[in-house]
Amino acid sequence: MNKPDIFKSLMVAGGVLMVLSVIMTVLAISKPVHLTRTTALVNYSQNGRFNYTVYLKPSDLYGPGPVTVAAESKFPQKVVGKIAFSYAFQPAAADASGTARVEAVLENPGIWQKTLSLVPDTAVSGNFSLNFSLDMSQISRIFNAIENETAISATTEVVIINAYFQSGSNVTVQSLPITIENNLIVIPDSLGLSQDAGTGQFIYNINPVIPEIQTTDTAYPSFNLTGQQPLPATTTPIILQPGQTDFVNLVDKMNAGFTYQFQADQPVQNLKMGVDVVANLVAAQSWSKSFDLLQTSENGNFNLDFPIDIAGYDSLIKAINSETGAAPASYNLTVIVNIHVTGDTSYGPIDETFSPVLSGTITGNVLNWAPTLTDSKSGAINHITTTTNKFFGLSVRAARVICSLLSVIFLIFLAALVLSYFKSRGHGSSVFDRKFQQIQKSYGTRIAESKGNQLVGDKNPIPMNSIEDLMKIADELGKPVIHQSEELSGDIHIYYVIDGNTRYQYALSRDMPKQTGGTSAVHQ
Numbered sequence: 001m002n003k004p005d006i007f008k009s010l011m012v013a014g015g016v017l018m019v020l021s022v023i024m025t026v027l028a029i030s031k032p033v034h035l036t037r038t039t040a041l042v043n044y045s046q047n048g049r050f051n052y053t054v055y056l057k058p059s060d061l062y063g064p065g066p067v068t069v070a071a072e073s074k075f076p077q078k079v080v081g082k083i084a085f086s087y088a089f090q091p092a093a094a095d096a097s098g099t100a101r102v103e104a105v106l107e108n109p110g111i112w113q114k115t116l117s118l119v120p121d122t123a124v125s126g127n128f129s130l131n132f133s134l135d136m137s138q139i140s141r142i143f144n145a146i147e148n149e150t151a152i153s154a155t156t157e158v159v160i161i162n163a164y165f166q167s168g169s170n171v172t173v174q175s176l177p178i179t180i181e182n183n184l185i186v187i188p189d190s191l192g193l194s195q196d197a198g199t200g201q202f203i204y205n206i207n208p209v210i211p212e213i214q215t216t217d218t219a220y221p222s223f224n225l226t227g228q229q230p231l232p233a234t235t236t237p238i239i240l241q242p243g244q245t246d247f248v249n250l251v252d253k254m255n256a257g258f259t260y261q262f263q264a265d266q267p268v269q270n271l272k273m274g275v276d277v278v279a280n281l282v283a284a285q286s287w288s289k290s291f292d293l294l295q296t297s298e299n300g301n302f303n304l305d306f307p308i309d310i311a312g313y314d315s316l317i318k319a320i321n322s323e324t325g326a327a328p329a330s331y332n333l334t335v336i337v338n339i340h341v342t343g344d345t346s347y348g349p350i351d352e353t354f355s356p357v358l359s360g361t362i363t364g365n366v367l368n369w370a371p372t373l374t375d376s377k378s379g380a381i382n383h384i385t386t387t388t389n390k391f392f393g394l395s396v397r398a399a400r401v402i403c404s405l406l407s408v409i410f411l412i413f414l415a416a417l418v419l420s421y422f423k424s425r426g427h428g429s430s431v432f433d434r435k436f437q438q439i440q441k442s443y444g445t446r447i448a449e450s451k452g453n454q455l456v457g458d459k460n461p462i463p464m465n466s467i468e469d470l471m472k473i474a475d476e477l478g479k480p481v482i483h484q485s486e487e488l489s490g491d492i493h494i495y496y497v498i499d500g501n502t503r504y505q506y507a508l509s510r511d512m513p514k515q516t517g518g519t520s521a522v523h524q
Helices: 003-030 136-150 310-324 396-425 429-446 467-477
Strands: 034-056 072-076 080-091 097-108 112-125 128-135 157-167 170-181 184-188 192-195 198-208 251-264 269-283 287-298 302-308 330-345 348-354 357-363 366-369 374-388 447-449 460-463 481-485 492-499 502-509
Touching (some): 080 136, 080 157, 097 128, 097 136, 112 136, 128 136, 128 157, 136 170, 157 198, 170 287, 192 251, 251 269, 251 310, 251 330, 269 302, 269 310, 287 302, 287 310, 310 357, 348 374, 429 447, 429 492, 467 481, 467 492, 467 502
Parallel strands (some): 170 302, 447 481, 460 502
Antiparallel strands (some): 034 251, 034 374, 080 198, 097 112, 157 170, 170 184, 192 198, 251 302, 269 287, 269 330, 330 357, 357 366, 481 492
């Protein structure tokens, strides 16, 4: 192999090594220095499920024809003093026990709310009743004070009485809304409510400011100051069945329930849940209202029952549309149960939130609830470990340094080879290389290669002036031309024809000057 071929082979090898080292450098750089491994120490999940029942008014469409009955009772505000209430509850399970309380929520709808405790938490068992009263003059003073503070007068003052019964993790609430408008106190005639946990009934009696009003002639219209008694349970409630259209104006009431479960694969201590149930009524890109339905705290899995005031929301929509003069095509009604869960484990604390949603839309006086009633959320307490990443047995950081150094070394080696190659081609030897390549190209098919670099010593050498002259001799004698290199480096090439004891030869040497054509006669 001649020197140029050696240079070329070395340059190819150097280039391959440099490319490989660059690839290895890129791969080392692309790998992270450290690896993180996440191990779940505690896995937990939260699951929630909604259920609801829609009770319908008597109608020609879904039930017995409607009967004209009074939906509410109205009393002149100036006549009413205190209202004495009694709330009776009959649980579905006769031996059920728990705690009960009664609160009054005063509100200017959509602007402010204030909660008053009427009956504190009371231990109860089986059938029970709670007695309390509302001093309407005191209620009126509270409304006036807040209106003076906020400088916002309420056209309608609302007092919502909420009766709560909690048995274990089950919470049931029954609401009685009282409105004060146009100097009249309005109390609904529907005072009873049946739910899964049991049946509750409000009873009230009004103590007038003027005691003689019921026995003397006055300018006040005649009215009954005693709330209606429970209706005989002879009528079957009309419940909206699957597949039936939920017309808003046919809804009498809607009771909703929510079941919550918390599960973990490790023991959890001090498990607490703060629960806040809200309803949002939204007219897209127009207005929105939010309503607090229930607030409670739990220590484990629980069930909630609460009413959804569809009729009240429908009345609010109509009132706002009348005020604004705009009637959006649809409204979104969502019930959100916001749950904040905290607890302790041997691996660390749990602090999570979970907010399942019951979604509905009101379009063209039709209420449609989304079919998805369940939701879930998973979480974990994780342990994260960090280890040094490896690359071919080395740390990634060390591999980056070594591969980068090798890339630089092979680049310098390749550059030196290229410079040496072009430097050698720049000397007189370039004529030698071109002459050799020209001979191989022109007469390669007629030249036989000799093995070894020793010439036959018993022949009389006759030097030829050119390869062409040697080819003429070969043609005349009908002999082959033999090629032989005298140096391992390929700096001397000898072409010869043997005829008896005579050897006709042409020698090509790298060390011969250019003007001689790089040829010489070599005698043995």
